[in-house]
Structures are given as C-alpha cells and as structure tokens.
Amino acid sequence: MNTLKGFSAPIVTGVVLLGLWQGVLALLDPQGFVLPAPSEIVGALIDNWDEVFQGARITGFVVVSGLIAGIILGILAALLVTRFRTANETITPLAVAVNAVPIIALAPIFNNWFGLTSPRSNQAIVVALVFFPIFINTTRGLSQVDRSQIELMESYAASRSRITREVRIPNAMPFFFTALKLAASLAVIAAIVAEYFGGRQDALGPMITQSAGLTRYDEAWAAVLAGTLIGAVLYFAVLLLERVAMPWNSLIRAQSGDQ
Amino acid sequence: MSEVPSMDEAVSSGQGAPPLVIDIRGATKVFNPGKSNQVEALDEIDLSVGPGEFITLIGPSGCGKSTLLRLVASLIPPSTGTVQVNAKPAEQARLDRDYGMAFQTAGLFDWRTVTKNIELPLELMGWSRGARRRRAAEMLELVKLSEFANHHPSELSGGMQQRVAIARALSFSPSLLLMDEPFGALDEMTREHMQDELLRIWKETETTVVFVTHSIPEAVYLSTQVVVMSPRPGGIASVIDVDLGDRNASTRDDPAFFTKVTEVRTALRKVEE
Numbered sequence: 001m002n003t004l005k006g007f008s009a010p011i012v013t014g015v016v017l018l019g020l021w022q023g024v025l026a027l028l029d030p031q032g033f034v035l036p037a038p039s040e041i042v043g044a045l046i047d048n049w050d051e052v053f054q055g056a057r058i059t060g061f062v063v064v065s066g067l068i069a070g071i072i073l074g075i076l077a078a079l080l081v082t083r084f085r086t087a088n089e090t091i092t093p094l095a096v097a098v099n100a101v102p103i104i105a106l107a108p109i110f111n112n113w114f115g116l117t118s119p120r121s122n123q124a125i126v127v128a129l130v131f132f133p134i135f136i137n138t139t140r141g142l143s144q145v146d147r148s149q150i151e152l153m154e155s156y157a158a159s160r161s162r163i164t165r166e167v168r169i170p171n172a173m174p175f176f177f178t179a180l181k182l183a184a185s186l187a188v189i190a191a192i193v194a195e196y197f198g199g200r201q202d203a204l205g206p207m208i209t210q211s212a213g214l215t216r217y218d219e220a221w222a223a224v225l226a227g228t229l230i231g232a233v234l235y236f237a238v239l240l241l242e243r244v245a246m247p248w249n250s251l252i253r254a255q256s257g258d259q
Numbered sequence: 260m261s262e263v264p265s266m267d268e269a270v271s272s273g274q275g276a277p278p279l280v281i282d283i284r285g286a287t288k289v290f291n292p293g294k295s296n297q298v299e300a301l302d303e304i305d306l307s308v309g310p311g312e313f314i315t316l317i318g319p320s321g322c323g324k325s326t327l328l329r330l331v332a333s334l335i336p337p338s339t340g341t342v343q344v345n346a347k348p349a350e351q352a353r354l355d356r357d358y359g360m361a362f363q364t365a366g367l368f369d370w371r372t373v374t375k376n377i378e379l380p381l382e383l384m385g386w387s388r389g390a391r392r393r394r395a396a397e398m399l400e401l402v403k404l405s406e407f408a409n410h411h412p413s414e415l416s417g418g419m420q421q422r423v424a425i426a427r428a429l430s431f432s433p434s435l436l437l438m439d440e441p442f443g444a445l446d447e448m449t450r451e452h453m454q455d456e457l458l459r460i461w462k463e464t465e466t467t468v469v470f471v472t473h474s475i476p477e478a479v480y481l482s483t484q485v486v487v488m489s490p491r492p493g494g495i496a497s498v499i500d501v502d503l504g505d506r507n508a509s510t511r512d513d514p515a516f517f518t519k520v521t522e523v524r525t526a527l528r529k530v531e532e
Contacts, residue, residue, distance in 0.1 A: 150360035151334050155360045155437075156383045157353055166379070170370040248370045248411050 036218040040083065041225060044218035051207065056226040059204040062119050062191045063230060067183065073127065074134025074142025075176070080133075082142040092139075099132040104193050111198035118199065125194040130183045137179035141172025173248060177242045184234040189223075192227050278346055281446055281466045282333055287492075288326055297470040299492035300326045304340070306486065306495060308469065310434070313461060316486050317476040317523065319531060323493025324471045325439055331469060332360055332437050345434060356384060358435035359428030365420035365445045367427075368402035375407045384431060388397070395496035398426040401460060418449040422456065428472045429464060436461075438470045442477070448511045451511075454480055454486060458506055475527070478521045487523065489530040496530045499523055 018038050036044075077095065082222055103125060110121035145167055153163045153169045195205020204223045211220035220255040243250060288301040300323045308314050316324040322427070329335045330342050333349035344352035352358065358469070365377050377395040378386075399405045402422040404415075413418055421441055428436055442450045454477060461468055472478050478485045482501050489496040501519050503510055510516055 016416065029471050131417050146366060148366035149368065151329075151362070152360060152366050154334055155332055155353060155358070156380050162383065170368065173370075181385060188500070210505075246370070248413070 004063065007167040036221055040218045044211055045225060048219055048222060050202075051202070052204075052222055052226050053224060055207045056230060058119070058200050058202060059186040059191050059195065059227065060230050062122045062126060062195070062203070063187045063197070063234070066123040066185045066191065067130050067226055067234075069123070070130025070187070074131045074179075075138055077131075078138035078142055078172075079164075080141050082163070084091075092138040095132060095135055098128070104127045104190060107194045107197040109157065110194075116198045119203070122191055122194040122199040122203075122205075126187050126190045129186050129190040133179040133182050133186070134176065137175040138172050141175030142168045146172050146205045167253070168169050170246075173246050177238065177246070180242075181235065184238050185231050188227055188231040188234070223248040262469065262521075266499065268394075277310055279343070280310050280312070280345060281306065282341075282343040282346070283307070283327075283330070284341050286330055286337040286342055286477045288323070288335070289338045292338065301330070301337075302492035302494050304330075304493075305497060308484075310467055311465055312466045313458075313470065313481055313483045314486060315472055315482040315484075316488060317472055317475065317478045317527070318488030318493070318496075319490050319527070320473075321493075322488040322490040322530075324488050326493065327488075328437055328439055328469060328471050332358065337515070347411060356380070356431060357433055358433065359433040360437045361421070361424045361439070361441045363426045363440040365424040367420055367423055369412055372409050372411055373404065373415070373423050376423055377430050379427065380431050380463050394430055395426075398430050399496060401429070401463070402456065415510075418445055418451075418453060421445065421453060424458065425460065427459065429466065431529070432464070434467060436466045436468045438446045438468065440471050440473065443473065450477070455506070475520055475523050476511070479503075479516060479523060480511065485519075485523050487526040487530060497526045499526065 004036040022037050022039060023033065078093055082088075083093050106128075106183075107121065107125055110124050111118075114120035114124065116201060142164075149167050153167055158166070192205045192208070195203045196209055199225070204227050206222045211217070213222065270434060283304050283306040286301060286304040290298040290300055304327060306327075314471050317328060318324050326335070331344060333342070333344075333353040336350070342349040345355075345357050347355075368379070371379065373382060374392070374395045377398050378391045381391045396405070396408070399408055402425060402438075404419060404422055404426070407415060407419065412423065415423065420489075424441070428438075442453050443454060457468075458481065459512075460466075468481075468505055470478075470481060472481075481500055485499045485501060487496045487499065488494065499519070501517070501521055503513065
C-alpha cells in the first residue's frame with residue numbers, strides 16, 4: 001500500500017505535465033520543429049523502433065560497461081588510499097587533478113587514440129567521469145568510521161583486513177550508493193555526448209545529431225526518450241541493489257521517519 | 260628506593276595473595292612528544308586492581324581517565340612505565356582477549372542484528388556457529404533482551420543498545436570489563452536502572468570492572484573503590500574505598516551513601532583547585 005502511495009504522486013505529476021505539453025501545443029499550434037508533441041515523439045519512436053532500439057542497445061552497452069569499470073576502479077582506488085599512506089599521497093592528488101579536467105572535452109582526442117568509430121573512446125569517457133564520485137565518496141565512507149567501533153575491533157585483536165571487512169566496508173555502503181545514483185545518470189550523459197564526436201554511428205548520440213541536422217526533430221526526441229529510459233532503468237536498478245545490499249538501511253530510515 | 264619493588268614482589272608472590280588483574284607502575288603518557296602540540300596526558304600512574312573489584316575512575320575532563328583506560332586496554336602504549344593485565348604485558352592481554360570493552364556510544368554495528376553483534380567477538384575468536392548462537396542467547400537472557408534477538412540496533416532505545424554492548428563485551432567471559440562512560444548518554448532513570456543491571460551482572464559473572472564516569476553518585480553507587488584523578492597532567496589524587504554492602508533500592512537514600520558522595524566530592528574539589 002505504502003509503495004503504491006509513494007509512486008502515485010510522481011505518476012500523476014508526470015501525466016498532468018504530459019497532458020499540459022500536448023494541450024498547449026495543440027492550442028498554440030507552433031511549427032513542428034520547435035517542440036514536437038508527446039504523441040508525435042511516441043509516434044516517431046514506434047515508426048523508427050528498430051533503429052532506436054539498436055541505438056539504445058549500443059549506447060546502453062557503453063553506459064553499463066563504462067559504469068562497471070568506473071565503479072571497480074573507484075572502489076579499488078578507495079581501498080588502496082585508505083589502506084596505504086603512500087597510495088593516499090599519490091592517487092588522491094592525481095584523481096583531483098584529473099577531475100579538474102573537463103573530461104567530456106577530451107572526447108575528440110580519445111577518438112583519435114581509440115579510432116573514430118570505436119566505442120572504446122566513449123567507454124573511456126564514461127569510466128573517467130564515473131570514477132571520481134565513486135572514489136571520493138567511497139573513500140570518505142571507508143575512513144569516516146565511528147572511532148569506538150575501530151577501538152572495539154582493536155580490543156578484540158582483529159587484523160586490519162578484518163576491520164576493513166567488518167567495519168569500514170559496511171560503513172562505506174551508504175556513501176557508495178549515494179555516489180552510484182549520481183554516477184548512473186552522469187554515465188548516460190557522458191556516453192551520449194561522447195557519441196556526438198565519434199564511436200559507433202548507429203548509437204543514440206549520432207542518431208540525435210543526424211535527425212536534428214535533417215530537421216527530423218521528432219526522431220531526435222525519440223532517441224532522447226530512449227536515453228532517458230536507460231537512465232531511469234539504471235537509477236531504479238541502483239535503488240533495488242541498495243535495498244538488497246543494505247537491508248538494515250531501510251530500517252534506519254523508517255526509524256528516523258524519512259521516506 | 261631499591262627495596263620498594265622487591266617488597267612489592269614479595270607481597271605479590273606471597274602465599275595466599277590473589278594475583279592482580281591490573282598492575283600499573285610508573286606509567287606516563289605524552290601525546291605528540293617533541294612537537295608543538297605536545298600533551299602530557301598522564302604522569303607517573305601507579306595502580307593495582309585485584310580480582311572481583313569494581314573500580315571507577317573519576318575526575319574533571321582532561322584528567323586522562325579515558326587515556327588510562329586505553330593504556331590498560333593496550334589501545335595506546337604508555338610512554339614510560341609498565342602496564343600489566345593478568346600478570347602479563349597489556350599488549351599480550353589484548354591479543355589473548357583477556358578483557359571486554361564498552362564505550363559511551365554503544366558502538367553497535369547497524370548492519371548486524373542484535374544476536375550477530377554479540378557474536379562478533381566470538382566470530383573473531385573462531386567459535387563454531389552453534390556455540391556462538393548458544394552463547395548469544397545466554398547473554399541476551401543476562402541483559403534481558405531475548406525478545407530482541409533478531410532486531411537491528413536502530414530499532415532499540417539507547418538503554419537497550421547499551422545493554423547489547425555490555426552483552427557483547429561479556430560474551431566471551433573475559434576476566435576484565437573496561438567501560439568508558441557507558442551510561443553517559445542515557446537519561447537519569449535509564450541510567451539508574453542500567454547501574455543496577457551492571458551490578459547484578461558483575462556479581463553473577465565475578466568479573467573485574469574498571470569504569471570511567473563523570474558522575475559522583477554513579478561512582479559511589481557502583482564501586483568498591485573510587486579513584487579520583489587530577490588534571491594536567493593526569494594523576495591519581497586519591498583512592499577512596501567504598502563499602503556499602505549489597506546495593507538495593509534504599510542504598511541511594513542511605514546516609515552512608517551520602518557520606519561517601521561528599522567524600523568523593525571533597526576530593527574532587529581539592530583536585531580542581
């Protein structure tokens with residue numbers, strides 16, 4: 001019951017907004033290229049289903065593979081940095097420096113490295129963008145541990161790796177998932193923008209630029225819709241994963257009266 | 260000078276003398292030695308605690324009572340002097356898991372159920388699953404929380420969490436229990452209730468307890484000995500024996516109780532000056 005209640009408000013809001021969008025366009029009747037109506041976008045999605053589906057598959061692969069690689073690298077770096085002082089002194093400034101680079105601006109350069117039509121360059125952009133929030137947040141979660149919990153483990157003569165496993169990693173989980181929610185949507189943006197500059201030509205990015213270039217805005221919007229769906233699916237997958245990985249967390253939130 | 264240690268030795272190895280649980284000699288602690296933020300936390304501490312005693316460390320903030328407790332726990336090493344627990348270096352006693360510990364924050368792991376929290380030290384000691392389950396159930400009975408075995412800590416009140424922390428500290432039957440202001444964050448009623456619970460458990464388990472507190476009535480109510488500490492650098496100002504017999508509901512209104520409270524308060528005033 002409660003979950004239903006939680007979902008009904010955003011669904012109603014969405015339906016009302018779509019209705020307004022459709023209605024206002026019907027009233028004002030601007031030319032189609034300014035903003036197509038939702039019905040036209042859905043129509044274009046159905047008419048071009050095969051291309052859009054294929055594009056979503058390719059872009060989706062870039063997003064998911066880049067996301068996974070970025071998560072793995074981010075977590076490994078966080079573990080290294082919290083474990084070894086020298087790793088902290090070398091990796092952390094390097095990561096901060098890399099993060100200061102507008103990574104998306106590197107897309108044309110990466111294309112040169114990996115080949116203009118290779119999805120590798122797009123994946124590399126996604127990895128580079130996902131890495132930083134995962135790394136920073138996980139590091140914080142691994143190090144900001146209740147002092148008495150560490151002392152307790154030391155009083156049991158627990159080894160460092162045991163303390164990491166029993167205390168630091170569970171403590172870092174909420175931090176990690178907060179970062180992952182950010183990273184998931186960031187990954188979709190990164191993949192599509194990177195695709196504007198190169199990679200496979202049947203991906204969503206090129207589909208948007210080409211359709212827009214040919215003034216087929218309803219098709220461009222259909223591709224954007226597909227990208228939105230990838231982002232939404234990923235976001236809910238992360239929420240689900242969070243529940244499975246931290247069943248105790250929903251208890252804490254229920255206790256403190258949050259959603 | 261040289262005769263003093265040999266006399267002590269003669270006493271501690273003498274026939275019928277119970278072995279000391281804690282034996283601290285000339286322990287000092289200096290944090291950040293040689294740096295601009297150097298702090299002399301403890302100065303020349305001598306303290307011995309026999310088996311079955313309930314010792315409280317009391318004193319103004321910054322008197323080093325938590326530091327002293329951490330020396331005993333071997334969570335930090337002394338700068339000079341020796342700390343022995345169960346007639347061996349404190350470090351070895353820690354590796355042998357000779358003591359259990361509880362803090363002001365219960366320090367329970369949110370990701371473990373109440374039972375699993377109590378089992379944690381037993382897991383680290385390689386107990387079998389069945390033995391762990393049985394012991395956790397026994398401990399939950401001891402702290403009267405059996406019906407919360409499968410709850411998560413966040414579902415429990417502060418007092419209940421503290422009882423779980425005590426159950427965890429005692430789960431492997433250590434001969435020594437170290438407690439750092441464990442009831443400091445509880446309201447007065449819960450606090451008094453927890454004090455009675457702790458005394459009951461102390462008697463049932465025959466554990467030696469070292470207890471850090473700010474509260475004079477708490478110190479007098481719980482202890483067999485109150486150790487009054489002085490600040491900057493931390494030292495032992497006086498040791499007050501408390502003999503009030505078995506505590507019960509009327510103890511807190513007993514004139515003898517108030518006399519002791521006054522005695523400790525006077526000692527603390529002297530320290531503050």
